[in-house]
Amino acid sequence: MRHFSYSRPETFENASHIPDHARYLAGGTNLIDLMKSDVERPEHVVDLNALPMSQIEERPAGGLRIGALVTNADTAAHPLVTERYPLLASAILAGASPQIRNRATNGGNLNQRTRCHYFYDPDMACNKRSPGTGCSAKGGRNRIMAILGTSDACIATFPSDMCVALAALNATVNLIGPEGERAVALRDYHRLPEDTPWQDNVLRKGEIVTSIDLPPISFGKNHTYLKVRDRLSFAFAIVSVAVGLQVENNTIRKASIAMGGVGTKPWCVPEAETLLEGKVPSPSLFRDVAECLLQGAVTDRDNAAKLKLAPRVIIRALLQAAAGTPQSQTYKSIS
């Protein structure tokens, strides 16, 4: 960890005007670790915890606004979330550990960095950490790396569970910055690495995530968050799938599906959702959806297993959602 200065602004105005080489601090569960490993080397740390972003409130037109500083744990336990957006609560509970969820914030979850081994090790080349040095994950031990949305410059997975559910829920991210406020669809919030992998998302300098809006949408019981990982708890996804379906008379009216663990960002393919709409749930339909979702997948040395596993997880998740039997995050057997 390098020497840094610290401030704790109390207004958005002050928080938005920051020097170069500054980082925002919320729960710190990721940033502090990265600073200790010398991956993040901010000269200035701007603590956001004094800003008013700790509410969960109903929106006039229905829907919910979730403050960026609300912890993952409080979000997953909030009655309005568990009643209306159980998919979100489920995805949050599938991630990390109780201790981390107690500390980690929703804004921080959006902005967490990849868990790529090579990103985490300053001795290794990494374009995301040190632009232009190359990607040593390619051809390396990359079982956990992405198979979708990768580029020559980067194959790092975006690790969040929560964001996969937010993508399936078509959430919107509210930002405030030096040039005012704006809203970005969550599906557009994270960037593909392309040739600038150090930019994880569309945030501009001085911009802060203030809240996340969930649209007024209900999937009833027809949703699930299904996560496959290397142990039964406290591990990042190898493959995860969030699904929400609106089913009437055994016909899918509306479908939302997003994947985690496989992409450089929460992975959504609108064509796959369209494929489902107006159809009767069936294994063959779900196979087609899986194929559509995984189109363009590229594997490297160690991560071909993801491509083998992903269609199965997609199909199972769709079966769970269609049957109205969402995956429990407490009981580890997969229904």
Added chain:
Amino acid sequence: MTLVSAKIGQSVSRIDGFAKVTGQARYAAEPHPAGMLYGFIVNSPVVRGKIEAIRDEAARAVPGVVEIMTHLNRPHTALFEKSYVDGLGVPGSPYRPLHDGEIRFNGQPVAVVFAETFEAAREAAMLVEVDYERWPHNADFEAALHQKYMPEKPRSNYVPPKSRGNAAEAYALSPVKVEGHYHLAPEHHNPMEMHATTVIVEDDGTFTVWDKTQGPQAVQAYLTSALSLSKDQVRVRNPYVGGAFGSGLRAQHNVFLAALGAKMLKRSVRVSLTRQQMFTHVFRPEAIMDIALGATLDGTLQSMIVQGVTDTSRFEHNMENLVVWGLINYKCPNATADYKVAPRDTYTSSDMRAPGAATGVNLFEMAIDEMAYACTMDPLKFRLHNYSDVDAMHDMPLTSKALKEAMVQGADRFGWHDRPMAPKSMRDGKELVGWGMATGIWDAMFSPTSARATLTADGRLRIATAASDIGTGTYTILAQTASEAFGIPIEKIDIELGDSTLPECPTEGGSWTAASAGAAVWLACQSLREKLFKTLSKNGSTSAWLTEGLSNNTIVLKDGFLQSAEASETLKLSLPEAISLTGQEMLEVEETAKPGLRGTLNQMRKARFTHSAVFCEVRVDEDLGIIRVTRLVNAVAAGRIMNPKTAASQVRGAMVMATGMALHEESLMDERVGRFMNHNFSEYHIPAHADIPDMDVLFVEENDPEVSPLGVKGVGEIGMCGTAAAIANAIFHATGHRYRNLPIIPGS
């Protein structure tokens, strides 16, 4: 409340538990001597090569930095390489930290920054720039196999495999054959407490070294030898150790670098490793085993051919007893085994909990399961059918082997007799259910150990030996032993361990501490009681009942009181009273437990092992590859169990570790750079709570007075042996697929 004596065999809660949960127990990184400097190690990103230049100006400019120690400015150390050989006796050329500019493995320390704060040391360490000349290397195990060899001079504890019959011919003639290539990934020990050393420079210039080690006397010997210091200049302490699993068997580089820094700066220093740096030293070697088994149609083993290789570094020949376990444990007329090591450019692999057996027993027991199925025979029946009552490799009798009883009792507890033979025949919802079993075997060792027993004026008993309690419960079992042997309540006993100045005790490891230190304490306590009685009868001016009792040999020491075995219970003498009657301030004895001549001869005539039978239930989601271990039963035959509570805890802990071996743990080597890349707990997976079911540990009665003076065998490693195989075998029973690579992970 009357305090009564504890007994060996009682379930006593840890006597050090309160100190641990209240933070009073002090670990190696916790003493804060005045003026102490913090050392942070700079590790090489290069796997082989030579340091060309070190630029440390930026690092030295960090406020608080006092010195940056490298091979160029370090103080004088021992001239000869042999002075760096540590107690574990791995042959070869020991790694000498900061000796010269040559890089032999990725992560090798190249500098240590000493600063007034940890933060300054760490920041400066990140600013040290080193230029390297890079040399070709090989860190790939598969490639290293081409260079496998048998070291000329094997490790002292190496058991050479001994062939019998004609295994190749018998295999060719066997109507039932199985053959498989098995593999275990490298693992890192990863004890909870990271390796750390605090060197306190005392006023007289001597060093008190708090080190995370399993052997304070071994570290003292190493430091005095390697740093050319005299024995009375170095005292090593490790009263509490937060797990080690073998990582503390050898003196690790942190202790050498801390002592070297203290010598250079003449100030107290601390060097502690980060979790990431814990992946720059010892690990359990990667291993392959090729196993071929032949049997007759009725399931009688005819031939066993075992070939195994583990990795080692280029500079030392680490060896394991990998291939012998099946040859020892199974009756089979023809058997042969071969073992080699494969060198690669890493740090030297080293002993990790049940070294050799954790790998060799588990992989062999997976092959045995395949053979049972090839003979269409229940795996338990197959093992009973090929059971050996002797050490079949050396054709030597055993002091005891209650493995049959363990298999039967474990099977009963598990409900094994309800098991359908056919794989993939049990299902619950979307999950396939499988039951598997395996047996375990580990050495039952005893090493000469000394202990001191002191009775102080306040009537307390102090026990001292240089043993290490690495979290296993040694404090507690020694207190129980002393309590029973002397006749004093456990609350009146103080146990001192983990100090090189205490009576000699070998480095903790191999499950020998309970048997060895236990015997020494027993002997010392008995001897102290005799001394008390003798002294009292010589110069005790005392009451009639006592004088008479002492001369008749009818006085007993019970619950801290001398009383007559015959006279009324109201006639009692407390220990403080007794001491004052002796006219001395304290009474003290030191004794050494040795096998003795008879014992030594016996050790040559009889083999000694701990055994176990493990039963496992798994549930497997076949589509998704998700494996859940839902039941584990382990029946252990380990001689006399000193404390069922701490012993079961040892076995359960090892079963958790073996679950990691079966399903999770794998250090991922990037052979391009020779570095283990998943060097943190986020990506090096040990089992989480959700991965571990309730574990049922039962101890099978085994009365074995020959194995050690107290009939104790030790239980630290046995839980590793067999558990991983039982899980793998259960996965076969669930799915019908054989997975011969451990760990078995989703997508494999």
